[in-house]
Amino acid sequence: MREMLADGPLDVLTGDYLAELTMLILGRDRLKDPGAGYAKTFLRQLEDCLGLAHEKGVRIVANAGGLNPAGLADAVRALAAKAGIPVAVAHVEGDDLMPYGKQGDGALTANAYLGGAGITACLRAGADVVVTGRVTDAALVTGPAAWWFDWAPDDYDRLAGAVVAGHVLECGTQATGGNYAFFTRHDIGRPGFPLAEIAADGSSVITKHPGTGGAVTTGTVTAQLLYETQGVRYLGPDVTARLDTVRLTEEGPDRVRIDGVVGEPPPDTLKVGVTRIGGWRNEVVFVLTGLDIEAKASLVRAQLAEALAGVASAEWNLARTDHPDAATEETASALLRLVVRDQDAERVGRALTSSAIELALASYPGFHVTSPPGPAQPYGVFTSALVPASTVPHAVVLPDGTRVPIPAARGLPPTPPLPEPGRSPAHPAPPAFEVQGSGPSPAHPAPPAFEARGSGRSPEGGVGAELPQGGGGAAPVREGAGWGNGPAGQRHPQTTRAPLGRVAGARSGDKGGDANLGVWAESAPAYAWLEATLTTEAFQRLLPETADLPVTRHPLPNLRALNFTITGILGDGVAAAHRFDPQAKALGEWLRSRHLDIPTHLLPPLPPLTPLPLHPEGRQ
Numbered sequence: 001m002r003e004m005l006a007d008g009p010l011d012v013l014t015g016d017y018l019a020e021l022t023m024l025i026l027g028r029d030r031l032k033d034p035g036a037g038y039a040k041t042f043l044r045q046l047e048d049c050l051g052l053a054h055e056k057g058v059r060i061v062a063n064a065g066g067l068n069p070a071g072l073a074d075a076v077r078a079l080a081a082k083a084g085i086p087v088a089v090a091h092v093e094g095d096d097l098m099p100y101g102k103q104g105d106g107a108l109t110a111n112a113y114l115g116g117a118g119i120t121a122c123l124r125a126g127a128d129v130v131v132t133g134r135v136t137d138a139a140l141v142t143g144p145a146a147w148w149f150d151w152a153p154d155d156y157d158r159l160a161g162a163v164v165a166g167h168v169l170e171c172g173t174q175a176t177g178g179n180y181a182f183f184t185r186h187d188i189g190r191p192g193f194p195l196a197e198i199a200a201d202g203s204s205v206i207t208k209h210p211g212t213g214g215a216v217t218t219g220t221v222t223a224q225l226l227y228e229t230q231g232v233r234y235l236g237p238d239v240t241a242r243l244d245t246v247r248l249t250e251e252g253p254d255r256v257r258i259d260g261v262v263g264e265p266p267p268d269t270l271k272v273g274v275t276r277i278g279g280w281r282n283e284v285v286f287v288l289t290g291l292d293i294e295a296k297a298s299l300v301r302a303q304l305a306e307a308l309a310g311v312a313s314a315e316w317n318l319a320r321t322d323h324p325d326a327a328t329e330e331t332a333s334a335l336l337r338l339v340v341r342d343q344d345a346e347r348v349g350r351a352l353t354s355s356a357i358e359l360a361l362a363s364y365p366g367f368h369v370t371s372p373p374g375p376a377q378p379y380g381v382f383t384s385a386l387v388p389a390s391t392v393p394h395a396v397v398l399p400d401g402t403r404v405p406i407p408a409a410r411g412l413p414p415t416p417p418l419p420e421p422g423r424s425p426a427h428p429a430p431p432a433f434e435v436q437g438s439g440p441s442p443a444h445p446a447p448p449a450f451e452a453r454g455s456g457r458s459p460e461g462g463v464g465a466e467l468p469q470g471g472g473g474a475a476p477v478r479e480g481a482g483w484g485n486g487p488a489g490q491r492h493p494q495t496t497r498a499p500l501g502r503v504a505g506a507r508s509g510d511k512g513g514d515a516n517l518g519v520w521a522e523s524a525p526a527y528a529w530l531e532a533t534l535t536t537e538a539f540q541r542l543l544p545e546t547a548d549l550p551v552t553r554h555p556l557p558n559l560r561a562l563n564f565t566i567t568g569i570l571g572d573g574v575a576a577a578h579r580f581d582p583q584a585k586a587l588g589e590w591l592r593s594r595h596l597d598i599p600t601h602l603l604p605p606l607p608p609l610t611p612l613p614l615h616p617e618g619r620q
Contacts, residue, residue: 001045004193005052008209011148013053014140015062016170017042020512023134024275024380026066027108037067042131043075047083050076054085054128061119061140065131067109069093070397072131088399090127092118094392094406095134097272107276108380112392114270115237117153118406119143125398134273141166141196142238149200153238153409160241160263161202163234168206168224168258169194174507175206175224176214179585181505181592186215203259205251216254219505219522222559226518228509230565231554233264237389238409240264244556260558268411269386278381278572279312280345284356285370286336293322293334296364300336303363307355311348313341317580335370337580345376381572382512494600500542501592503602504530508588513570515584517591520561526602527560533596539564542594543587545579 004013017039029036042064053060065072073091080087097110111134120143122130132139145151145162168175175194177186192212197205206216214220225246234241240263247260288296297318308314319335326332338356340348353373360367389408397403500519503526508517519534521527540547546566554563570584581587 001049002052003212004195004209005049005056005058007192007212008195010056010058010195012059012061012144014144014166014169015042015045015060015064016137016140016172017062017064018066018134020273020275020382020510021380022066023109023111023273024382027275030067031108035068035071038069038072038075038131039064039066042072043079046076046079046129050080050087050129051083051085054087059123059128059130059144061123061130061132061144063132063135063137063140065091065093065133067096067111067133069131069133073129073397076129076131087128088126089129089131090122090125090396090398091130092122092132092135092394092396094118094394095132097387097392107274109275110272112270112272112387112394113237114392114394115139115266115409116141116143116146117238117409118394118396120146121396121404121406122398123147125396125400127399136166136236137170138163138166138236139238141169141198142236145198145202148198154265155202156239156263156265157261158200158202158263159239161204161258161261162198163236163239163241163263164225164243164246164258164261165196165198165204165206167229167234168221169196171224171227173214174227175220176208176212176216177220178214179507180220180223181501181507181588182219188214191215201259202261202263203257206256206258207254216256218248218250218256219520221248221256221258222520222561223505223507223518225559226516226520226556226561226563227507228511228516229518230511230516230552230563232556235267237266237270239266244558246556246558248559264412266389266409266411268389268408268413270389270392270408272385272387274383274385276381276383278379279341279343280348280376281339281341281379282348282353282374282376283337283339284353284373286338286356287333287366287368287370288318288336288364289322289329289333289366292364293318293320297334297336299364300359303359304338304356307352308340311340311342311352313339315339319580341379342376345378349376350374379572384512495597496600496603497595498598498603499593499595500534500598501589502604503598504592506588506592508584508586508591510570510583510585511565513568513572515566515569515587516563517566517584517588518561518563519588519591520559522560523602524560527557529599529602530560531555531557531562534562536564538596539591542596543591545569 001013004010026037042062069091070093073089076089092114095111095114097112114135116139119130119132119139123144124147142159142162146159151158172193173191176191177183177188178191180188191214192208194206194208194216197207206221208214208216229243232242232244234243242262242264245260245262246258249257251257286300301316317337319337322334323331340352342348350373357369357373389411394406394408395403396406504519504521506517506519508515519530521530536551536553540551546569549569550567552565556563570579570582
């Protein structure tokens with residue numbers, strides 16, 4: 001926060017503090033202390049920076065209120081009073097649906113994803129600091145932009161442009177080179193945070209403060225645009241943004257323009273994220289070294305079969321990290337991971353993990369584990385559903401204490417998803433969120449394949465849909481399919497076996513129990529080959545863990561990109577730790593490492609090898 005305030009001019013500073021896992025943590029905090037439930041890190045930042053923000057006239061908008069925005073607003077006022085800083089504080093509420101309905105056993109939180117209209121109202125009333133509960137990440141930008149330019153609720157193209165800018169900003173340095181597939185091209189030891197210069201027409205320039213690290217390029221912005229989005233239509237509570245209309249233009253060093261974004265009315269529903277305790281889990285990781293790895297793993301599994309009888313779920317995974325004739329013990333070793341889950345903590349508690357350790361003198365040669373036996377730990381589950389937007393009590397509390405209701409945006413029924421021809425449809429949505437009593441009315445069933453990280457993005461619609469000829473999204477330059485074309489337009493059937501990452505970038509992440517993986521090419525010929533080659537079937541062959549799961553492909557030609565949704569690969573979400581990479585953050589890098597036949601003319605030259613330093617005895 002200090003870096004953003006001190007290193008250059010700003011009008012509004014936004015902060016995104018919420019994710020699925022955060023909501024679960026805040027829910028557990030609230031069980032212990034009803035006055036808790038907000039992000040305390042935000043207060044610690046304000047202790048250092050509120051005076052500087054006031055001095056520079058910068059408004060602060062953050063969703064750090066979590067489950068208790070009113071409590072955080074009071075805490076900010078107390079902090080400001082103690083420091084003698086005259087600031088007006090307002091907050092947005094109404095997203096918390098727990099008081100109104102029946103969420104089912106173990107529910108900790110149930111929050112609707114609100115839009116930016118409440119933030120706009122707070123800023124129009126003179127607030128210097130606005131704190132919210134669960135709003136969409138993009139609302140942190142659409143709200144201030146609508147205030148600054150006095151946009152109307154139906155200025156859909158302008159709002160859609162702000163949504164896209166907000167999506168680029170929401171994960172901070174992921175837009176300035178952090179987690180970037182081609183990270184070796186830039187100095188990202190300490191990337192600066194991105195900022196958006198938003199214009200009255202909704203277009204924007206993504207940049208960063210002068211002198212900060214990292215880079216802003218069409219590649220870094222493309223990577224973030226593909227992160228945790230799904231279909232052509234990016235639904236939100238303020239507007240539906242057409243991602244197939246986004247145009248990126250590199251205007252100069254660390255300056256990328258976003259324009260051309262087409263907006264459509266929002267849906268008439270809001271997403272609700274529900275977190276609950278899913279049960280209890282425990283794990284043991286056995287280290288298998290040297291020869292006969294498979295036989296050693298089989299022995300352990302047989303020896304623990306009796307102890308695992310009656311456990312609801314016991315999953316084994318053997319990671320062959322071992323190398324033949326290895327020069328170190330660690331590189332000669334594989335890891336055998338046992339994860340157990342049950343509703344009964346005792347059944348997967350210390351007694352179970354101790355039984356694994358008790359094999360130490362009676363099992364495979366070289367027996368050892370990575371950690372001592374431990375007690376069971378609770379794990380969380382995240383599910384999503386929809387409720388009518390008109391039934392969610394969206395409201396603001398202004399700096400003078402006045403409470404003002406915020407009407408729902410005039411929405412349209414959600415557009416049914418349109419699977420790309422020949423692709424697998426997504427699984428049906430999880431059960432609808434149940435509500436009763438005086439609050440929101442019963443939920444609509446959710447459409448397939450939501451946005452679900454906790455970023456607040458709504459269910460996607462229009463999957464694979466394309467604009468008509470001459471529409472806002474320019475058609476890609478197709479210079480040949482399959483092999484692609486060379487400089488003179490001749491076809492080049494020559495191929496080289498190489499990693500996909502030589503010609504494509506990727507970024508991936510979690511969507512509740514689903515994963516999203518975006519892949520993009522840097523040239524029109526490379527995209528023509530990628531679009532023709534990386535079909536859903538080819539994707540599943542390259543990533544065998546997805547072979548038995550529904551995978552949906554979403555082409556985004558303007559970005560020279562394909563976006564894949566893998567339904568169910570993450571089980572019950574990040575908190576359940578269903579797989580080795582529970583948030584699918586590295587799924588894209590796995591795909592990039594896979595080898596296939598690539599047209600030789602598309603492959604960039606490999607960088608020169610750097611000789612290793614000489615050993616004292618002359619060996620390298």
